[in-house]
Amino acid sequence: MQATSADLVREIYLAGTGGPAPRLTTDLTALEERARTIMTPTAFAYVTGDAGTGVTSRLNRQAFERQRLVPRMLRGAAHRDLTVSLLGRRLTAPVLMAPAAAQCVLHHEGELAWAGAAADTGVPFILSTAASHSMEEVAGVAGGQPRWFQLYWPSDRELAASLVRRAERSGYSALVLTVDAPTFGYRPTDLDHGYLPFLHGAGIANFTSDPVFMAALPEDPDQRAVIAHWTRVFANPTLDWDDLPWLRKVTSLPVLLKGILHPDDARRALELGVADGLIVSNHGGRQLDGTVAALDALPAVRAAVGDDIPVLLDSGVRTGSDVLKALALGADAVLYGRPCLYGLALGGRRGVAHVLRCLLAELDLALALTGCRSVADITPALLAPPGPPAPPPPPRGA
Numbered sequence: 075m076q077a078t079s080a081d082l083v084r085e086i087y088l089a090g091t092g093g094p095a096p097r098l099t100t101d102l103t104a105l106e107e108r109a110r111t112i113m114t115p116t117a118f119a120y121v122t123g124d125a126g127t128g129v130t131s132r133l134n135r136q137a138f139e140r141q142r143l144v145p146r147m148l149r150g151a152a153h154r155d156l157t158v159s160l161l162g163r164r165l166t167a168p169v170l171m172a173p174a175a176a177q178c179v180l181h182h183e184g185e186l187a188w189a190g191a192a193a194d195t196g197v198p199f200i201l202s203t204a205a206s207h208s209m210e211e212v213a214g215v216a217g218g219q220p221r222w223f224q225l226y227w228p229s230d231r232e233l234a235a236s237l238v239r240r241a242e243r244s245g246y247s248a249l250v251l252t253v254d255a256p257t258f259g260y261r262p263t264d265l266d267h268g269y270l271p272f273l274h275g276a277g278i279a280n281f282t283s284d285p286v287f288m289a290a291l292p293e294d295p296d297q298r299a300v301i302a303h304w305t306r307v308f309a310n311p312t313l314d315w316d317d318l319p320w321l322r323k324v325t326s327l328p329v330l331l332k333g334i335l336h337p338d339d340a341r342r343a344l345e346l347g348v349a350d351g352l353i354v355s356n357h358g359g360r361q362l363d364g365t366v367a368a369l370d371a372l373p374a375v376r377a378a379v380g381d382d383i384p385v386l387l388d389s390g391v392r393t394g395s396d397v398l399k400a401l402a403l404g405a406d407a408v409l410y411g412r413p414c415l416y417g418l419a420l421g422g423r424r425g426v427a428h429v430l431r432c433l434l435a436e437l438d439l440a441l442a443l444t445g446c447r448s449v450a451d452i453t454p455a456l457l458a459p460p461g462p463p464a465p466p467p468p469p470r471g472a
């Protein structure tokens with residue numbers, strides 16, 4: 075199941091100079107530009123869209139680029155084991171696909187392609203509450219790989235409980251509660267296009283398939299009424315720490331909080347006993363402009379919670395070396411976001427699987443080249459001591 079770097083390289087060279095598919099590339103940092111050529115301007119703006127000036131996204135990348143690996147030699151790492159144990163399950167690699175809303179605006183198969191690629195590669199996916207196919211439909215193509223459900227906690231508790239119970243029943247094995255989006259960020263690209271997928275009915279399938287959501291509407295409602303109701307219940311800006319024990323009562327699934335950046339929030343989650351894991355993330359720079367890079371926030375969060383609780387990271391992960399750096403700084407695994415979405419836009423299920431295989435291949439090679447036989451061998455000792463601060467990153471497109 076796991077694509078080794080040797081398999082991938084053989085597959086690509088045997089396919090000839092055209093590579094794995096005409097539009098795809100093995101350069102994981104070049105996917106965005108490829109995707110730009112085939113996506114509608116509105117969909118491209120939605121996916122690439124950052125909050126405000128976009129500085130957070132640039133800082134996310136700069137934080138990875140600032141870290142330098144110091145590889146070790148002659149350690150006999152001819153065979154590498156990428157597998158890791160997370161929440162009691164063995165994963166193919168320390169990588170999961172990050173939750174992303176409304177994927178049908180990128181490709182008509184949307185989350186079904188996402189789940190198919192997970193089955194093809196062994197990389198688990200996290201399904202967004204704001205998916206364009208219902209969680210039950212997506213579960214149907216997912217195969218036996220672990221899959222998690224990301225919860226945007228709606229303003230109605232009965233609806234929240236219904237979503238959680240459905241996720242549990244349809245085989246999602248953990249809940250990711252996103253806590254950094256009590257409201258949308260200020261995203262000038264979306265605002266300038268006047269475009270949000272949800273207002274066109276994309277990304278609301280978990281609601282239109284939900285008995286509690288539908289019971290609040292008149293029989294046979296028109297789309298405008300459905301969307302209007304969705305905008306009323308989707309977000310819950312009043313959510314606070316005191317609400318979280320309720321979630322514990324509703325489900326026996328492990329809960330991870332996504333969007334933690336401050337060590338005090340990390341400590342609080344543990345003290346209250348409301349989280350089985352944390353995801354250090356700034357939502358890919360889409361929420362608050364000027365936020366600290368997720369990678370820079372990671373070491374303090376790890377130090378605050380100790381080694382026993384899973385700490386994952388996303389925001390800016392693009393390459394196999396990035397995964398290695400995140401793990402060296404204390405992450406147990408990473409979530410892979412926009413590159414998978416570009417793969418989806420470029421080639422549906424095959425495109426997402428290609429992107430994931432490239433990442434795993436590059437990670438596998440990075441282990442070989444740093445002298446690591448397994449993920450457990452990745453330690454802070456692989457990183458050079460911090461150097462002088464880098465100059466500020468240039469704005470996008472400069």
Ligand SMILES: Cc1cc2nc3c(=O)[nH]c(=O)nc-3n(C[C@H](O)[C@H](O)[C@H](O)COP(=O)(O)O)c2cc1C
Nearest residue numbers: 121172173174175202252357358389390391411412
């Ligand atoms: C188009 C798009 C939609 C997203 N939708 C969700 C979502 O529904 N729920 C969520 O928790 N995070 C969502 N995210 C954030 C990702 O889970 C992840 O935090 C982010 O993509 C990481 O940044 P990166 O992709 O630049 O590495 C979304 C991100 C993008 C790009």
Ligand SMILES: O=C(O)C(=O)c1ccccc1
Nearest residue numbers: 175204255258277357360
């Ligand atoms: O676009 C996003 O980043 C996102 O997480 C989202 C998804 C659906 C509704 C609101 C925000």
